[in-house]
Amino acid sequence: MTKFAIQTLNAISPVGLQRLDRDVFDVGTDIRRPRAILLRSADLHSVEVPSSLYAVARAGAGTNNIPVDRLAALGVPVFNTPGANANAVKELVIAGMLLAARNLYHAADYTRDLVADKHLSGADLDKQVEAGKKQFAGFELPGKTLGVIGLGAIGVLVANAAQSLGLKVLGYDPAVTVKSAWQLSPQVEQVASVEELLSRSDMITLHVPLVEGTRGLINAQRVALMPEGSVVLNFARGGVVDEAAVLEALDSGHLHAYVNDFPSEAGAIHPKVIALPHLGASTGEAEDNCAVMAVDQLSDYLLHGNIRNAVNFPEVVMARTPGTTRLGIFNENKPNMIGQITAALAEAGLNVAEFTNKSKGEYAYTLVDVEGEVKDALKERILAIDGVIRARKIEG
Incomplete structure (x- = not known):
């Protein structure tokens, strides 16, 4: 072999x-x-x-x-x-929520600077700690509302974990799968639009891929819908958030914090941003x-x-049929492809033992187990069909 x-x-x-x-x-x-x-x-x-x-x-x-x-x-x-990696990202999102709610990141920087830059110690350090801690007073999570955009593997784990921490959780995903729906806590309320979710959430977390339809998903218009003092968490992809719009909302006081895993030159030094080095x-x-x-x-x-x-x-999975030869065929998703492929097999005198074909968008994939030897001439015949991209004889 x-x-x-x-x-x-x-x-x-x-x-x-x-x-x-x-x-x-x-x-x-x-x-x-x-x-x-x-x-x-x-x-x-x-x-x-x-x-x-x-x-x-x-x-x-x-x-x-x-x-x-x-x-x-x-x-x-x-x-x-x-x-x-869903559990790892879920834990980081929960950590990000706590960092933002209790202002822990900047509070830790404050105490570090007291020692490293101001060289305080002993009673002087204790006095300054007590005097400065008020600026880092935060809020608790129970009773707040978290909006989860994207209810795939990660989004579902985040939603369920947040709900168990006492938050009210809203979810939005127009393409949620049956599997995800079954795994989602029944206490999570699914809403009809991003706009509704934003207007009702104290915190939002994004769990969507970066594609044309999600680029800049969180923009100035949508940030304006969020309640004053809200938090944006982005552990999906940098491009799904219009960072300039978020930074402007932080400067105005409309947003409380932006926690993300995709540092930028402007965001990394902003006093209300927690930018992590892609730790998801x-x-x-x-x-x-x-x-x-x-x-x-x-x-x-x-x-x-x-x-x-x-x-x-597409997902195509078929058990091997004993005593057969397998072909995997990629083709454009257009009419009569299956008919032409099976005709080529018939011309070669091969009986089909098992056959499956599925399509996804512009393309389709076929697995077929045939009884008999698949010769190179048959592969060439299949490849000559208009729309066939690739044909592979799969040994074993």
């Missing part, structure tokens, strides 16, 4: 890498013609895609560093790991979970053609 070469472009948790059987997979950083790329934050936008490439897997949720559309057009699925998934547990999930999805695709959690192709 020919080995699959997997190129790693970032340090990937060994807990994940050890799941790759080295009799089946070659793994390294210097592989020239990889069948797959495994990465975290490495930027692929300016990288030439090798013709050998079958798949890309990111050990994380966001795929802004990957040319997803360009790879889709080549029949290369891009896998991510939604939910694998920075726990050992999250890195392990993401690596395991990415590796498992990648190996399942390379070995069996199954697609789970690809951002540019």
